[in-house]
Amino acid sequence: MPSMDVVSEVDEVELRNAVDNSRRELAGRFDFRGKEADFEYKDHVVTLKAEDDFQCQQLVDILRIQLSKRNVDPSAMDVDDKSVHSGKTFSLRVKFKEGIETLIAKKLVKAIKDSKIKVQSSIQGDSVRVTGKKRDDLQAVMRLAKEADLGQPFQFNNFRD
Structure with a gap:
């Protein structure tokens, strides 16, 4: 029968590639030039760091676009509701549903x-x-x-x- x-499940290799591509795009964007912003990937969790909350939302959009380019469904993302303010940066965690x-x-x-x-x-x-x-x-x-x-x-x- x-x-x-x-x-x-999320393909971890494609997820890692999407994060790397997001870093490359971030390095080339003029609106982030001179700003402190970064993507960190560890254990199916991507941490987005930026100088303000609006930039964190822009980083989420960059990641979402790169995921769809790598054939990873962005609906697997579970984005935190509020970004956490620590020091001079805001950080936002994006978990992936497994x-x-x-x-x-x-x-x-x-x-x-x-x-x-x-x-x-x-x-x-x-x-x-x-x-x-x-x-x-x-x-x-x-x-x-x-x-x-x-x-x-x-x-x-x-x-x-």
Whole structure:
């Protein structure tokens, strides 16, 4: 019986490349010339540092553009609401969602059941396993998951016949 896993993960290599490209773009921008601003990446968390809050928001936009250029879905970003002021810089943390939270997984399973597609879905840790008799049914679930607005991007792996 065909099966697949619905997961939510960010490619760490592409994320690191997007941060590096954001640093390069920051070095070339005239509105940041002579200003203290930087991107730091560590353990799926990007810390943005700038001299004021408005510049922090500009850094978020730069990062979002670079992520979309690297085919990383920007909806995986979880940006802090307020920037933290320390010394003469403001810093803003951007976390990236890894795995599907239980609440979102339950909503996804409910959406699959409500769609009347003839598949079985179950929550397996931080992923959702979907099995069905036809590949077409699994592909319909893929479309459904991509169109569902659950605040997080989904990928599909372990597609087996």
